[in-house]
Amino acid sequence: MNKKAQDRSEASDSVTIRSVAKLAKVSIATVSRFLNQNGYVGADSALRIRSAMDELDYVPNTSARNLASSKTWTIGLLLEHIAGDFFTPLFKGIEAEASEAGYSLVTVSTAPWKDLGAKNPPLGPHNTDGILVFADGLPEAWAERWNQSGFPMVFIQQEPPAGSSLPSVHVENTQAVREAVRHLIEAHGRRRIAFLRGQIGQKDSGEREAGYEAAIAEAGLELLPELMLEGGFDTEIACASVGAALEAGLAFDAICAADDDSAIGALRAMRERGIRVPEDVSLIGFDDQEYCTLVDPSLSTIRAPTEAVARAATRALLALFRGEEPKGRVVLPSEVICRRSCGCSKR
Amino acid sequence: MNKKAQDRSEASDSVTIRSVAKLAKVSIATVSRFLNQNGYVGADSALRIRSAMDELDYVPNTSARNLASSKTWTIGLLLEHIAGDFFTPLFKGIEAEASEAGYSLVTVSTAPWKDLGAKNPPLGPHNTDGILVFADGLPEAWAERWNQSGFPMVFIQQEPPAGSSLPSVHVENTQAVREAVRHLIEAHGRRRIAFLRGQIGQKDSGEREAGYEAAIAEAGLELLPELMLEGGFDTEIACASVGAALEAGLAFDAICAADDDSAIGALRAMRERGIRVPEDVSLIGFDDQEYCTLVDPSLSTIRAPTEAVARAATRALLALFRGEEPKGRVVLPSEVICRRSCGCSKR
């Protein structure tokens, strides 16, 4: 092992801005200026500094940097659970925007923390420059407190604390369902359209239902209570509920489901009874899960712009960092995707 | 706004160990000892410190702490892309283990970094205590260099650098497929079992194929080249390939697919030609995607223990932190899941 290699293996931690300064024959201030591309650095100094850094495999110590500058260059993501179809696109979008802007992303699932009743949130002003809060990732009380102190926060699928002007980013439900139901009516001539509810009291569920009702009213159709079926965001529940309705003699020519899972349940119930989709009944779901293109017939659905929401939220946080005025509430449109089950394409 | 509330809103950053020390009438050293539960602290001092902390809403500054102790209490996760079905369970497992042990988790998708040809990895000894590397998340060269310097690393679905004794955790492919194929033979009496390949050269793909071959050999059956079909880990490709085989008159009584997507393609190809699954042909996939229970017939498959792998890897890293001897290579077994498509259950 030669001298240089030996230096290396000991190095990593022990190579500081001082070693670089000494080797480059400048002061540590100049090295710092070079590092941060601020202040003036002579061309020759710059050259020597650069090669000294290479020579020593110098990497600035993050903690020291953060402490001195009182910036952490870290964005926190708080969410209750790490689960579900949305998680990957959400995370992907946040990570991409954050790292492009030079920020690290630290993520904490807060359910365990809530259970433990720990005093301080795992992520906050002490270790991040700002946080992204997904759904119920952070108790109101903390959001309010931090809002008071001006700590940058952006909320995703959650309303900011009352009276705050902090940004929040949401997925659009109502208009998308309204459009989908209108499509069923106008493009496929459906008139008796059943709605497969999600969970009562759940926000998305209610908004989607509202979209259904709006489209029905808009088309001059009657809103029939018997056409509101239980779906429970669940395949089995939906299958049973649609099955029962069918057995009871309920007639419909389309089903708009509150999510894809329940749409699959409806599909099964109908297939078991010889009802053809989409020939006899049009079917549309919500979520655009991966399996939508794989089932037979492929499932028409509505796609929430999860990754776009994630990127928008992250950008809003970065804007907060820059001191820009908060953008307020943003709602991103969901997209109706026509496949075979509504009657559109062949496959 | 009363005095206390005002203190609060200014607080957050400005409340330091000093404020606490002053209010509690002790030195900062004592506060620090109390904070870290090391060294001696008198009962009365402890009491005063505790209430001073509460009073001031004190939260220790992470950067300062890290700098002084040269620990970051941070685990890094490096992966090439944030995508795929495995990501959520992988991440969930890592986050759970890390935060339980008091570590933060910072995640970086390294594809952009590789593209940019940036000099230093975004995560390393300068900002983490150790890293988890998933698949091709980190170029060999860096793994080797850091291995030399003793930086704690654990590899997931990737071999550690040659000559290192660093831990790696993998998912078992071969035995699981072998078992599945044996099941097709022994439980369902199948004799002409086709294999739907993944991608040639791909590691998982090769291992799964090896499992198929082992089971065939073991059962005293002949390994027929014509039964090796192209699947490409893709529904369309598999559908076309199985369709073509069928048109060409190929006969088989079972298909073992390298993944669920291609199994779905096979299912479609057979259904289009009136071949019943599982009555005429048994079918089994790999991955246990969410849709396996939703398709009709439900898809028998093999489930990789992704979350368990994540937890094992994280625990191995924590063990490295403690200075324990590296555990070496660990392979976690995958599980055969019988549903209807192989001929087992009713639904």
Add this chain to the structure above:
DNA sequence: TTGAAAGCGCTAACAT
């Protein structure tokens, strides 16, 4: 059981 004080590695005035 406690306090004083010397850093940890860096940034950012300030001076030159």
Add this chain to the structure above:
DNA sequence: ATGTTAGCGCTTTCAA
């Protein structure tokens, strides 16, 4: 264009 120096908030000897 560059160097000197005073911190950033905490941990950790070392004395007392």
